[in-house]
Amino acid sequence: MCLWTITLRLFRFMNLRRFxxxxxxxxxxxxxxxxxxxxxxxxxxxxxxxxxxxxxRALAHNxxxxxxxxxxxxxxxxxxxxxxxxxxxxxxxxxxxGSHEDATNFGPAFDNSYRxxxxxxxxxxxxxxxxxxxxxxxxxxxxSDPSLITSDPAYDADLTLSVRQQLLKGFGTAVNRAxxxxxxxxxxxxxxxxxxxxxxxxxxxxxxxxxVVFSREQLEVRKFTLSxxxxxxxxxxxxxxxxxxxxxxVLTAEVGVANARRNVLLAQQTVRDSEQNLLxxxxxxxxxxxxxxMRFTDVDLEAPLxxxxxxxxxxxxxxxxxxxxxxAQAKLDLKVAKNGTKPSLSVGGALGMNGRRSRSSSAxxxxxDRDNNxxxxxxxxxxxxxxxxDKARYRQSLATLNQQQARLRQLEQSIELQxxxxxxxxxxxLESVKIAGQARILSNRLYEAEKLRFDNGLSTPYxxxxxxxDLENARVSELQSAVSLRNSISSLRRIEGSSLQRYAVTLP
Numbered sequence: 001m002c003l004w005t006i007t008l009r010l011f012r013f014m015n016l017r018r019f020x021x022x023x024x025x026x027x028x029x030x031x032x033x034x035x036x037x038x039x040x041x042x043x044x045x046x047x048x049x050x051x052x053x054x055x056x057r058a059l060a061h062n063x064x065x066x067x068x069x070x071x072x073x074x075x076x077x078x079x080x081x082x083x084x085x086x087x088x089x090x091x092x093x094x095x096x097x098g099s100h101e102d103a104t105n106f107g108p109a110f111d112n113s114y115r116x117x118x119x120x121x122x123x124x125x126x127x128x129x130x131x132x133x134x135x136x137x138x139x140x141x142x143x144s145d146p147s148l149i150t151s152d153p154a155y156d157a158d159l160t161l162s163v164r165q166q167l168l169k170g171f172g173t174a175v176n177r178a179x180x181x182x183x184x185x186x187x188x189x190x191x192x193x194x195x196x197x198x199x200x201x202x203x204x205x206x207x208x209x210x211x212v213v214f215s216r217e218q219l220e221v222r223k224f225t226l227s228x229x230x231x232x233x234x235x236x237x238x239x240x241x242x243x244x245x246x247x248x249x250v251l252t253a254e255v256g257v258a259n260a261r262r263n264v265l266l267a268q269q270t271v272r273d274s275e276q277n278l279l280x281x282x283x284x285x286x287x288x289x290x291x292x293x294m295r296f297t298d299v300d301l302e303a304p305l306x307x308x309x310x311x312x313x314x315x316x317x318x319x320x321x322x323x324x325x326x327x328a329q330a331k332l333d334l335k336v337a338k339n340g341t342k343p344s345l346s347v348g349g350a351l352g353m354n355g356r357r358s359r360s361s362s363a364x365x366x367x368x369d370r371d372n373n374x375x376x377x378x379x380x381x382x383x384x385x386x387x388x389x390d391k392a393r394y395r396q397s398l399a400t401l402n403q404q405q406a407r408l409r410q411l412e413q414s415i416e417l418q419x420x421x422x423x424x425x426x427x428x429x430l431e432s433v434k435i436a437g438q439a440r441i442l443s444n445r446l447y448e449a450e451k452l453r454f455d456n457g458l459s460t461p462y463x464x465x466x467x468x469x470d471l472e473n474a475r476v477s478e479l480q481s482a483v484s485l486r487n488s489i490s491s492l493r494r495i496e497g498s499s500l501q502r503y504a505v506t507l508p
Contacts, residue, residue: 228468337393
């Protein structure tokens with residue numbers, strides 16, 4: 001017979017087991033706890049991974065941000081594309097032709113050749129004016145029967161200046177600069193969209209970080225419950241050996257251990273899933289990288305004020321500001337569409353100087369002497385019958401503008417609702433954290449009292465396990481309240497657009 005059994009039976013005969021047995025069990029449990037603490041202290045602690053470090057890594061390596069970074073560059077190049085239509089255009093053409101005919105009863109044989117070269121520069125101005133300057137040099141050579149006419153090449157040179165001004169459709173800088181201004185607004189929107197993505201990634205990283213801390217703390221709670229269940233199971237077996245516990249009591253404790261182990265396995269899976277979710281946000285293909293120790297950041301926040309948060313949201317919320325720029329773009333499109341309903345009326349003029357000589361240099365010099373000149377003045381009118389397409393484009397642009405303005409008002413109301421909801425969530429979670437802390441303290445005391453009653457023979461294993469579950473649920477509920485509070489704060493900062501200032505993020 002073991003010493004433990006002999007001792008318990010002595011206590012039983014001395015009628016002291018009811019008072020000393022809990023003390024022995026408590027001392028044994030304390031010894032196990034001290035041993036576990038010593039083993040834990042022997043393991044070197046992992047380096048801490050702060051939320052600020054995760055945010056920095058996410059901004060540098062997140063896939064969504066990497067994809068979104070190209071949008072501003074694409075939008076910036078759209079400005080140059082819009083401006084390209086108002087850049088000088090240089091043209092150069094050259095051609096050669098000839099003909100031959102044998103002698104007939106109607107005339108002698110002849111050969112002639114013709115070569116023409118023209119260079120010019122044209123440019124469209126933002127006023128709706130088109131300027132052009134060009135020069136042409138032609139060489140003609142006529143050769144017939146040598147008995148009649150000798151070879152006689154001739155050179156014709158000219159210099160022409162032209163101008164054309166739109167008077168109705170396409171007139172003025174407002175219409176002609178609309179495409180460039182629209183592209184610049186597009187760049188502003190692309191930058192705001194990038195800022196919005198940054199805020200979204202920051203919030204997602206915060207939520208993932210909090211999720212990892214919660215899952216790890218939950219795992220510790222599950223392990224602690226498992227250790228309590230195992231000690232309770234060991235006590236039950238010892239009690240059965242001395243005849244103070246039944247098989248049902250031992251079976252109840254054993255089922256409690258099995259349930260606790262299952263909860264630990266599920267908690268371990270949750271930890272791994274949350275860690276990989278965080279790693280996917282802050283890196284690329286680093287899902288097996290170990291994470292250091294993590295903890296909840298301190299919360300020193302009082303209930304926020306609606307007026308200040310709403311004002312911040314309207315001035316910093318990228319989605320709201322981007323929609324405002326969308327309204328400005330729609331106004332430019334409407335202005336262009338309205339101008340498109342006007343008739344096309346333009347006036348043009350040209351002045352030319354020319355010269356003809358047997359040598360090219362003499363012909364060019366003769367043209368520059370301005371002795372030979374020509375001019376032209378014209379007026380052009382074009383008006384599509386019915387203007388079906390132009391009027392339809394104007395109606396489309398007007399409807400698009402009204403649509404964007406309605407969307408802007410809707411977003412403004414949505415921001416107000418989001419701010420109100422986020423503030424209520426923070427206020428509720430602040431109280432929930434306090435209540436959950438009180439509930440955890442109460443559950444802990446109830447468990448200790450129920451365990452003491454059981455040790456004194458006044459309770460059952462089922463009630464002790466129920467108290468253990470209540471304590472576990474209270475501790476998990478307290479963790480959930482802490483996570484909910486921090487997530488609601490993150491949501492409000494996302495709406496306000498203030499996360500950049502909090503983490504000192506500077507956008508390019």
